[in-house]
Amino acid sequence: MDQPLIAAIVRFAHEAGHLKNVQRAGWLLAGIRHAESVAEHSFRVGVLAYLIAAEEGANPDRAATLGLFHDIPETRIGDQHSVGKRYVETPNPRSVIGDQVADLPPVLAEHIVALIEEHESAKTEDATLEARCSRDADKIECLLQAREYQREGYTQLEPWVKTMVDSVSTETGKRLAKVALEVSPGSWWEGFAAAFDR
DSSP states (O other): OOOOHHHHHHHHHHHHGGGOOOTTTTTHTTTSSSSHHHHHHHHHHHHHHHHHHHTTTTHHHHHHHHHHTTTTTHHOOOOOHHHHHHHHOOOOOHHHEEEEEEEEHHHHHHHHHHHHHHHHTTTTTOOOHHHHHHHHHHHHHHHHHHHHHHHHTOOOOOOHHHHHHOOOOOOOHHHHHHTTTTTTTHHHHHHHHHHHHH
C-alpha cells in the first residue's frame, strides 16, 4: 500500500478519535453538565451488541463492529438531541460516511460504508439480525447510562429510561432492558467490595 493510502487511514483514525470530544447532546436536556462522549457511548454499544448477538444466534463480531462504527458520521454532523431533530435537518449518515472514507483504499471504504448502511437499516423489514442487535445495543447503552446518571443524583431521566425500554426489538434486548431497571449500576463491584472487607 502506498504512502497516500496509509496517510488516508491515519487521517480517518484521527477523525474517529474526534468522537472522544463530541458530547452526547441529549444528556444536556437532563441537566448533565459533563455528559459522556460519543466515543464512550460507542464503545459500550460495541460490547453490548456483541453480547446480544451471541445470545440471539447472530454473528457477534459483525454486530459489535456495527455498534462500534455506527456513530462515526457524528464527527462531522455532531450528535443532535431529540428536540433539535424537530427543527434541524442533519444529513443522512449514509452520505456523510461516503465523504469520510473517500480517500481510503476502495475495499476498506466499501466495508465501512456497508457497516453504516447495515446499522442504519435496523428498523426496516429486511434488516439483518446483526443490525437489530446493534440498534438494541445503542438503546440499552443509553438506558444503562441514564440509570448511572440517576445513581449520581440526576432526576430528569425517566423519559430516556422509558423510551429506551420501549425501543428494543430482540428478545435478548427486551430481557436486558427489563433487568437493567432492577440491577443497581454499582452492583458489579458492590459484591466484590463487601467480600474484600472480610
